[in-house]
Amino acid sequence: MPSISRRIPRRALVGTVAQTWPERSRRGGPAGRSPAGCDCSRPFRLASRELRLLFCLTLPLFVSTSLATPPEKRLSIYSTAATYSLPVVQRQGRDYVGLLELLDPLGTVSAKADGPRWRLHFNNVLGEFTIDKNHARVQGRDADLSAKFILENGRGLVPLASLNSLLPRFLGGPATLHEESGRLFIGSVATHFTASVAADDPSRLVFQFTAPVNPSVATEPGKVRMTFNHEPVIAPASPTLTFSSQLIPSAVYSESNGAAEIIVTTTVPLMAAFSKDGRTVTLAPAKSQTAATAATAGSATAVVPTTPAVPSPQNPPVQQSQPPAPASAPRRYFAVVDASHGGADRGEALSTTMAEKDVTLAFARLLRQELESRGIPTLVLRDSDATLSVDDRAFFANSTHAAVYIALHAASSGHGIRLYTAMLPPSDTEDRGPFRPWSTAQSPSIPLSQVTVAAIAETLKRIQVPVRTLIAPLRPLNNIVTAAIAVEVAPPASDVSALNSPDYQQLIAGAIANGIFAIRSQLGAGQ
Amino acid sequence: MIPRHFVIALSILLAAVLGMSIYAWHMRGRAAATPVVPTDTRPVVAPVAGSTESVALFVAYDDIGILRAQSAQIPMPSVRQQRAEEVLRALIALYLDKSSPHSLPPGSDIRSVYLVDPGLAVIDVDAALADGHRSGVLAEELTIASLIQTLSANIPGIQKVKILVEGKQRDTLAGHADLSNFFDVSAVNQLTSQLQSIQ
Numbered sequence: 001m002p003s004i005s006r007r008i009p010r011r012a013l014v015g016t017v018a019q020t021w022p023e024r025s026r027r028g029g030p031a032g033r034s035p036a037g038c039d040c041s042r043p044f045r046l047a048s049r050e051l052r053l054l055f056c057l058t059l060p061l062f063v064s065t066s067l068a069t070p071p072e073k074r075l076s077i078y079s080t081a082a083t084y085s086l087p088v089v090q091r092q093g094r095d096y097v098g099l100l101e102l103l104d105p106l107g108t109v110s111a112k113a114d115g116p117r118w119r120l121h122f123n124n125v126l127g128e129f130t131i132d133k134n135h136a137r138v139q140g141r142d143a144d145l146s147a148k149f150i151l152e153n154g155r156g157l158v159p160l161a162s163l164n165s166l167l168p169r170f171l172g173g174p175a176t177l178h179e180e181s182g183r184l185f186i187g188s189v190a191t192h193f194t195a196s197v198a199a200d201d202p203s204r205l206v207f208q209f210t211a212p213v214n215p216s217v218a219t220e221p222g223k224v225r226m227t228f229n230h231e232p233v234i235a236p237a238s239p240t241l242t243f244s245s246q247l248i249p250s251a252v253y254s255e256s257n258g259a260a261e262i263i264v265t266t267t268v269p270l271m272a273a274f275s276k277d278g279r280t281v282t283l284a285p286a287k288s289q290t291a292a293t294a295a296t297a298g299s300a301t302a303v304v305p306t307t308p309a310v311p312s313p314q315n316p317p318v319q320q321s322q323p324p325a326p327a328s329a330p331r332r333y334f335a336v337v338d339a340s341h342g343g344a345d346r347g348e349a350l351s352t353t354m355a356e357k358d359v360t361l362a363f364a365r366l367l368r369q370e371l372e373s374r375g376i377p378t379l380v381l382r383d384s385d386a387t388l389s390v391d392d393r394a395f396f397a398n399s400t401h402a403a404v405y406i407a408l409h410a411a412s413s414g415h416g417i418r419l420y421t422a423m424l425p426p427s428d429t430e431d432r433g434p435f436r437p438w439s440t441a442q443s444p445s446i447p448l449s450q451v452t453v454a455a456i457a458e459t460l461k462r463i464q465v466p467v468r469t470l471i472a473p474l475r476p477l478n479n480i481v482t483a484a485i486a487v488e489v490a491p492p493a494s495d496v497s498a499l500n501s502p503d504y505q506q507l508i509a510g511a512i513a514n515g516i517f518a519i520r521s522q523l524g525a526g527q
Numbered sequence: 528m529i530p531r532h533f534v535i536a537l538s539i540l541l542a543a544v545l546g547m548s549i550y551a552w553h554m555r556g557r558a559a560a561t562p563v564v565p566t567d568t569r570p571v572v573a574p575v576a577g578s579t580e581s582v583a584l585f586v587a588y589d590d591i592g593i594l595r596a597q598s599a600q601i602p603m604p605s606v607r608q609q610r611a612e613e614v615l616r617a618l619i620a621l622y623l624d625k626s627s628p629h630s631l632p633p634g635s636d637i638r639s640v641y642l643v644d645p646g647l648a649v650i651d652v653d654a655a656l657a658d659g660h661r662s663g664v665l666a667e668e669l670t671i672a673s674l675i676q677t678l679s680a681n682i683p684g685i686q687k688v689k690i691l692v693e694g695k696q697r698d699t700l701a702g703h704a705d706l707s708n709f710f711d712v713s714a715v716n717q718l719t720s721q722l723q724s725i726q
Contacts, residue, residue, distance in 0.1 A: 347702055348662035356662070409703070411663040414592050418665055423718060425711045439708060468592070470721050471714065472668050473705040488664045 075160065076258035078232035079186035081106050085258050088160060088182060094147045095160035095179075099127075102163075103170060106186070111156060118149070118156045122170045129156055138169040174344060181255030183232075188344075188387050190234045194379065194396075195241050195251055195262075199332050202245035204284040205264060208399065209233070210392055212278030215262075224270050224283060228260040235260075236384055248283070333379040334524070335371050335516060336402040339364035340409050340486075343387025350412045351496050357385070359410040359499050363489060366505050367406070370513035376520065394479035398441075403523040404452055404516060407477065407486040412496045416466030417508060419457055420486040421449040422477035441481050448483040451522060456485070456515030463511055465492070483523055487512065578603070584618050585676040585719065587629035587669035594672055594722040596680075607682065611640040611648065614681045615674060619656075629669060632659025638693070640678070646686035647709075648678060657692040660701040667704035672722055675715045686712050 073088040075097055082105040088095045103109045103122045111120040116131045127138045129149040136143045136158075143166055147159040158166060160179060167175035167186070176185040191211045198204040213233065215226040239253045251264040264270070270283045339360040341347035347356025364380045371378040381396055382388055388396075397405045411418075422442040442449070453469050460467040477484045489508055491498045498504050516523070580603040585594045601617045603610050615637045622631040634655035641649040660667065671690065679685045688710040691697070697706050 341702070345702065409664050411665060413589055413661070413663055413666055418592075420664060423714050425714055470665075470668075471718050472664055473671065473708070473710065474664055474668075474703060475699075475705045475707075478705075478708070486664065 073182060074258040075102075075182045075184055076229070077102065077105075077184045077186065078189045079106060080189055083230050083232070089157065091150055091157065092147065096147075096150060096157040097160055097163070099129075099156050099158045099166075101155075106171065111154075113151060113154050116151075118151050120156065125170050125172075127166075127170060129158070136166070138166070141169070143169055178255060181260075182258040183255060183260070185232055185234075188389070189232045190386065191232050192386055192388065192392075193233060193236065195236075195243075196333075196379075197243045197245045197248065199377070201284075202243075203247045203268070204282055205243065205245070205248045205251070205270075207262075207281040207283075208396070209279050209281070210388075210396070213281065214274075214278055215281070217272045219269065222265060222267065224264040224266055224272070226262045226264070226272070226281070228262075229258070231260070233260040233262075234386065238383075247285070332377065333400045333402045334376045334404070334520075335378045336381055336397045336400055336405045337364045337367050337371070337378055338381040338393055338397065338405065338407045339383075340407050342382045342385055345387060347409070348411060350410060350499060354496065354500060356410045359489070360408040361385070362500070363408050363410070363505055363509065367408070367509040367512060370506075370509045371516060374513055374517045376513070376516060390476040391479070394441075394476035397476070397484075398479075398481050401482075403482060405477075405480045405482060405484040406512070406516075407474070407484075409486060409488040410499055411488050411490045412499075414490045415492060416468070416490055417460055418488040418490065419453045419467065419469045420472040420474055420477070420488065421446060421453055421469075422480075422484065423471040423473045424478060436481060438479055440478060442478050442484055445481065445483055448523065449477075449485055451519060452483045452516070453485050455519045456487075456512050459511045459515040459518065460508075463507065465508065465511065582614050582617065583677070583680045584614075584621065585673050585680065586618070586621060587673045587722075589629050589666065589669070591725060592665050592669065592722070593725060594669065594676065594719055596723075608640060608642050611642060611678060611682045612637055615640060615650065615678060618673065618677050629673070631656060631670070635659075642682070642685075646684055647689070648682070648685045648687070649689045649691060650674060650678065651691045651694055654693045657697060657700055662701040662703065664703045667700045667702075668718065669722065671700065671704050671710070672715055672718050675710055675712065676719045679712045679715070688712065688715070 073090075073095065074085045075088050076085045077083065084105055086097055086101055088097055090096070099120060100109055100111045103120075107123045109120065109122045111118060113119075118129045118131070120127045120129070125139055127136060127143075129136045129151075131151050132148045134145050134148055136145060136149065144162075145159055145166070146161040150157040160177070160182075163184060164175060164177045167184075171186060173187050175187075176190075178184070191209050191213065193207055193209045195205060195207050198206055209231075211231070213228060213231045215228045215231070218225045218227070235253050235255070241251045241253070243249060243251070247268050248264060248266050248270075251262055254261050254263070264283060266283075268285045270285060273282045273284070274280070275282065339357070341355075341357035341360060343357075345357065347360070350356055350359065361382065361384075364382070368378040368380050379400055379402065381393055393407075424440055424443050424446060436444075457467045457469050472486065474486050477486060489499060492504060579600050581598050581600055582603070583596050584599050585596050587594055599617055599621075601613060603613055619631065619635055619637055621627060622629055623633065623635060632655055634653065636653045636656065638651040638653050640651070643649065660670065674690070675688045678688065690700075690706050690710070692706070700706055
């Protein structure tokens with residue numbers, strides 16, 4: 001790690017200067033006095049002494065400052081075509097990147113300087129930039145830059161902050177820039193994750209990722225650090241995750257300089273194990289992990305140490321194995337609540353200021369609270385403003401082996417609550433063992449889904465909320481292998497803003513939670 | 528020597544030619560500056576030949592979220608595919624009316640209906656219908672149920688329906704209702720019976 005190699009010399013240099021300064025001042029004392037005892041040189045000597053003092057004081061500061069220069073700033077680019085990184089350069093106090101280098105791995109690109117103009121062709125898109133101008137033309141349309149365009153030795157530099165607006169013009173698709181941390185996501189490439197403590201073993205922390213990951217894992221006293229240099233891992237809803245485990249109380253997500261990092265706080269040394277092709281990372285105490293891997297994978301599973309970031313005897317390296325499966329499953333959720341839409345998919349525009357994705361997220365969190373208060377372990381599938389495809393949602397919901405899946409929607413039309421189950425033809429009885437067709441995976445669970453809907457409808461009717469039960473061609477209901485329902489929340493009257501009312505949300509969430517709780521044993525039997 | 532009256536007549540003629548030229552030039556400039564009024568370039572549907580028949584339309588009502596069957600008299604051709612298109616166009620025309628109980632965006636239309644034996648119908652709607660459709664689970668499934676139920680009620684033998692937008696597959700109608708799969712008519716019948724009752 002660069003930070004380590006710098007720290008040691010910095011301390012050494014500071015120590016050297018501190019030792020030499022008294023020696024020099026001792027030598028300087030007698031040498032300053034003239035043989036005749038004349039004190040005429042005193043002002044000079046004083047000035048000289050002060051200069052030396054100043055020099056000696058500033059030198060360590062200068063040296064330490066120069067050594068503490070931050071590492072080269074980089075921009076990591078994640079796309080379906082390639083994952084790569086580029087240097088970010090500072091010009092006129094702003095961050096710049098080379099546009100040609102950025103686009104090069106993404107398609108056919110060429111550039112030509114013509115006087116003050118710089119023309120860049122990317123696939124069939126032409127961009128024209130002018131030196132020292134804050135605007136450009138892409139495909140004949142004006143594009144504003146946040147700072148002046150710079151041409152250096154034929155290399156076109158554009159302000160980093162302008163990439164959010166500039167790249168969609170070239171690429172024809174969305175690009176999301178995390179400017180502070182230097183991470184650029186082109187298209188829907190983000191990797192989401194959840195973290196939970198295993199229900200049967202609070203010393204195991206299980207991370208589930210939507211795509212395979214291969215972080216570098218390192219230890220510090222009381223911490224395990226997973227650094228994702230090449231994976232487009234993005235933040236959960238809250239950067240700080242807390243767990244009900246004394247051994248692993250929390251984890252914090254952060255991003256900086258083109259990488260994402262998860263720091264897990266722990267009171268015991270942990271080992272990392274990878275499974276499900278790198279989609280699952282399990283952190284567990286060293287002894288337990290070794291025993292678990294040995295028990296599950298036998299001698300074929302080798303536990304190999306990672307390269308520790310701080311190789312010192314005080315900080316034993318965390319070990320990772322690949323690819324043994326963890327011995328115990330992650331915490332078993334009884335219910336999965338899915339806040340529909342999210343990210344670029346805003347859902348219905350319920351009003352000029354209210355998007356469906358925001359209402360469903362707030363509602364999902366409230367429903368989790370209501371379910372957990374009734375002792376029902378609940379996972380909110382989309383706990384942030386993230387874009388998740390319906391296939392990802394189904395994959396996540398199925399991988400949790402929950403007893404019930406609840407998708408939440410909101411609508412401005414109509415009143416009350418609409419409860420939906422999948423619109424599928426009756427299930428065939430052919431036994432396919434553990435395999436089920438993806439598009440009709442819900443078929444065997446439809447009776448249980450209908451029971452769930454009936455139970456919730458009953459509790460809603462009891463509190464005088466208008467409710468309808470329908471079938472709907474609504475994904476991912478078809479792809480869920482357990483009881484799966486969708487809830488569409490409409491306002492109680494004509495006022496759409498009531499959808500955001502805490503009282504109304506509380507009323508509905510409480511009724512849904514009561515309905516689930518009432519048939520808990522039935523749902524649990526199908527789990 | 529040229530007589531004087533010839534000179535006068537020639538001068539008048541030359542002045543007239545000059546004046547007409549200037550006027551023509553001026554008119555040409557005005558014509559160029561006049562904006563061209565956009566015209567609907569879509570092909571006009573050929574008038575339907577055939578006797579008028581009574582058909583059953585399953586009409587969606589947004590206010591209470593139900594489907595109601597109602598009959599309509601429309602000219603129906605003899606060819607099965609054209610009958611399918613006509614009955615759906617009659618439904619869309621009803622929804623495009625200002626007083627419609629389930630309004631569809633302006634320009635909504637049925638491009639084609641393809642009947643593929645055995646029992647498959649492919650409804651190809653235009654982009655205007657899908658792009659401007661109101662978002663919402665119920666709002667979208669009302670449109671889908673209305674189209675499929677109307678088609679299957681009037682064209683016997685249809686068991687599965689696929690909905691395309693501008694000839695291409697689309698994931699959802701307007702963010703909710705799934706268009707990626709085939710619709711089973713028996714399942715749509717079940718949905719229709721649910722939508723016909725106010726619970």
